[in-house]
Amino acid sequence: MAKVTRTPLISGNWKMHHNHFEAISTVQKLAYLLNKDDYEVVDVSVHPPFTDLRSVQTVLEADEIPIALGAQHCHWEEKGAFTGEISPAFLAKLNVTYVITGHSERRELFGETDEMVNTKAKAILKWGMTPIICCGETLDEREAGGTDDKVAGQVRAALAGLKPEQVAGLVIAYEPIWAIGTGRTASAEDAQAVCALVRATVAEVAGAEAAASVRIQYGGSVKPSNAVELMAQPDIDGALVGGASLVADDFAGIVQYHAAG
Numbered sequence: 070m071a072k073v074t075r076t077p078l079i080s081g082n083w084k085m086h087h088n089h090f091e092a093i094s095t096v097q098k099l100a101y102l103l104n105k106d107d108y109e110v111v112d113v114s115v116h117p118p119f120t121d122l123r124s125v126q127t128v129l130e131a132d133e134i135p136i137a138l139g140a141q142h143c144h145w146e147e148k149g150a151f152t153g154e155i156s157p158a159f160l161a162k163l164n165v166t167y168v169i170t171g172h173s174e175r176r177e178l179f180g181e182t183d184e185m186v187n188t189k190a191k192a193i194l195k196w197g198m199t200p201i202i203c204c205g206e207t208l209d210e211r212e213a214g215g216t217d218d219k220v221a222g223q224v225r226a227a228l229a230g231l232k233p234e235q236v237a238g239l240v241i242a243y244e245p246i247w248a249i250g251t252g253r254t255a256s257a258e259d260a261q262a263v264c265a266l267v268r269a270t271v272a273e274v275a276g277a278e279a280a281a282s283v284r285i286q287y288g289g290s291v292k293p294s295n296a297v298e299l300m301a302q303p304d305i306d307g308a309l310v311g312g313a314s315l316v317a318d319d320f321a322g323i324v325q326y327h328a329a330g
């Protein structure tokens with residue numbers, strides 16, 4: 070099998086933070102802090118709330134900032150009577166590159182099911198964008214020894230019906246729910262073990278080549294101080310960052326893990 074180099078992807082999921090003025094200012098600060106050396110070795114994306122997307126797109130494009138625009142969610146239909154929802158076609162029109170699907174907050178708080186995550190992943194791909202598919206276990210599931218079953222099950226369900234070449238281009242984010250926003254991070258060893266399981270599950274459903282190409286992010290209290298160790302793990306190809314991505318200095322510090330030490 071040909072050796073595949075996976076360019077790391079560091080993504081900032083801003084969740085419901087930063088209005089469009091704050092978003093512009095954060096992106097401008099980030100552009101000031103990051104440089105050519107960073108963009109050469111790391112792909113970077115920011116995922117602001119929907120109401121900020123057009124403003125952030127304009128800044129990124131006008132200033133030729135090589136940060137990819139991302140969204141946090143979308144509907145799977147192109148159009149229709151879905152009050153409050155956002156079409157993947159609208160996101161594609163704004164040059165959105167990555168769309169998160171199946172974030173644990175959407176699963177837990179808004180009833181997003183495995184089936185919906187799969188349907189959304191297909192819609193995101195149909196519109197030429199890349200899904201970032203999230204998976205992860207709760208603290209109870211972890212303590213009961215159920216991490217592997219939960220995560221592998223979510224990955225299998227999310228990938229159902231996708232072609233191996235589509236799977237190869239995906240991003241999967243392993244986010245243990247107990248580590249999100251809590252300041253608790255999975256140890257690099259534990260995170261690596263689950264990310265390896267995610268890759269093995271991808272191999273099982275889509276073949277070894279797709280598994281070698283798919284990018285797997287870790288998410289859950291990633292900070293500049295733990296990014297180096299996490300990113301050194303062989304099956305961790307990036308980070309999905311919440312809290313620390315809201316502050317340009319912290320997010321830049323994470324992206325610059327590659328220059329540390």
Ligand code: 13P
Nearest residue numbers: 082249250289290311312
């Ligand atoms: P925190 O980095 O705040 O733990 O959030 C992780 C996350 O949910 C990113 O999607």
